[in-house]
Amino acid sequence: MSDKPQPATCPAHAPANHPKIKPAKVGILLANLGTPDGTDYWSMRRYLNEFLSDKRVVDYPTWKWQPILQLIILTIRPSKSGAAYKTIWNNEADESPLLTITKQQTAAIKAKMEERYGDDVMVDFCMRYGNPSTKSKVREMTEAGCTKILFFPLYPHYAGATSATANDQFFRALMEEKWQPVARVVEPYFEDPAYIDALAKSVEKAYANADKKPEKLICSYHGVPERYLHEGDPYHCHCQKTTRLLKERLGWDDTQIMTTFQSIFGREEWLKPYTVKEVARLASEEGVKDIAVCAPAFSADCIETLEEINEEIRESFEHAGGEGFTYVPCLNDNPDHIDALSGVIERNLQGWLE
Numbered sequence: 099m100s101d102k103p104q105p106a107t108c109p110a111h112a113p114a115n116h117p118k119i120k121p122a123k124v125g126i127l128l129a130n131l132g133t134p135d136g137t138d139y140w141s142m143r144r145y146l147n148e149f150l151s152d153k154r155v156v157d158y159p160t161w162k163w164q165p166i167l168q169l170i171i172l173t174i175r176p177s178k179s180g181a182a183y184k185t186i187w188n189n190e191a192d193e194s195p196l197l198t199i200t201k202q203q204t205a206a207i208k209a210k211m212e213e214r215y216g217d218d219v220m221v222d223f224c225m226r227y228g229n230p231s232t233k234s235k236v237r238e239m240t241e242a243g244c245t246k247i248l249f250f251p252l253y254p255h256y257a258g259a260t261s262a263t264a265n266d267q268f269f270r271a272l273m274e275e276k277w278q279p280v281a282r283v284v285e286p287y288f289e290d291p292a293y294i295d296a297l298a299k300s301v302e303k304a305y306a307n308a309d310k311k312p313e314k315l316i317c318s319y320h321g322v323p324e325r326y327l328h329e330g331d332p333y334h335c336h337c338q339k340t341t342r343l344l345k346e347r348l349g350w351d352d353t354q355i356m357t358t359f360q361s362i363f364g365r366e367e368w369l370k371p372y373t374v375k376e377v378a379r380l381a382s383e384e385g386v387k388d389i390a391v392c393a394p395a396f397s398a399d400c401i402e403t404l405e406e407i408n409e410e411i412r413e414s415f416e417h418a419g420g421e422g423f424t425y426v427p428c429l430n431d432n433p434d435h436i437d438a439l440s441g442v443i444e445r446n447l448q449g450w451l452e
């Protein structure tokens with residue numbers, strides 16, 4: 099049989115009002131976390147409510163967590179987070195940087211996929227929380243004739259709080275389709291040599307442009323509660339391995355690079371060391387004057403990198419006596435990154451499209 103998607107056929111004696119059969123396509127649906135629609139209190143509250151009510155993110159029993167979330171966190175956090183988002187907001191497009199960059203990545207991947215596979219593919223993106231929703235994009239794809247969908251959560255590492263919940267939402271969307279497309283989900287890609295290479299090149303570029311060569315590169319990953327590791331989530335190991343692969347690709351030793359975790363939330367212990375404390379410790383106890391910080395867990399710059407790393411963590415380092423702070427931007431729509439992501443997609447399309 100040909101590798102091209104085959105249009106569904108129907109016998110000549112089909113009824114006159116038979117639904118129109120569309121040419122079959124393969125959908126490539128990229129997924130990111132989500133982001134608020136605006137920086138105002140209600141936009142922030144809606145987004146945070148959906149996000150923080152997800153049991154894959156915060157796994158406390160509903161009876162215990164929902165009163166704390168609804169009565170305490172969602173009265174205080176929307177204004178605080180809204181103010182932080184305001185400092186990084188893309189005012190021209192009136193959207194968050196995460197959304198702008200996800201659109202750019204999608205456009206670049208779409209161009210590559212259409213060049214390779216022509217009309218046989220449809221490329222789009224969706225968000226796990228907020229807009230555009232996963233459900234609406236699965237609907238659009240099936241309406242456009244996608245009988246197969248490759249779902250790609252844009253997280254290099256597996257975490258229950260990211261890849262798994264994105265996949266859950268995709269499968270929930272499939273439950274509503276009368277003609278359910280065949281589905282595949284993409285595995286974590288942190289070990290892909292092309293991804294590590296793109297990361298290494300971004301570090302090399304930042305080092306070449308720095309006023310003074312950083313003494314240490316801090317690979318700061320989004321944190322999760324440490325308990326999740328003991329309960330079987332491999333995220334910690336994926337992050338540690340990413341740092342090792344990056345170190346090996348750069349030809350460095352252990353003194354030049356380290357792993358830390360950021361974005362602590364709530365009272366539990368999270369994965370350590372905490373970036374904000376570790377950069378201060380390096381400056382005050384080890385006399386480190388120049389560091390660089392990269393964020394390999396994020397495929398696109400967002401509040402956690404632009405505000406937390408480049409404002410809060412920078413301040414923590416400088417306050418403790420640090421002098422040079424180089425932020426290495428996320429890979430965003432760098433051509434190397436787009437090539438790496440496209441390679442992952444092409445491998446996952448095998449048997450569907452050649």
Ligand SMILES: C=CC1=C(C)c2cc3[nH]c(cc4nc(cc5[nH]c(cc1n2)c(C)c5CCC(=O)O)C(CCC(=O)O)=C4C)c(C)c3C=C
Pocket residue numbers: 131132133134150155156175179194196253257259260320321322323333361363395396399400401402
């Ligand atoms: C409360 C628990 C949280 C867990 C667990 C968590 C894991 C996790 N998150 C990302 C990636 C992103 N998180 C982002 C924002 C963000 N994350 C949390 C909480 C948890 N994340 C909150 C409350 C927020 C909102 C911002 C705030 O109010 O401070 C984002 C950025 C979204 C944006 O619009 O810019 C990303 C991306 C990963 C990779 C991860 C675990 C591996």
Ligand SMILES: [Fe+2]
Pocket residue numbers: 320361
């Ligand atoms: Fe997060």
Ligand SMILES: [Fe+2]
Pocket residue numbers: 334335336338
């Ligand atoms: Fe581990």
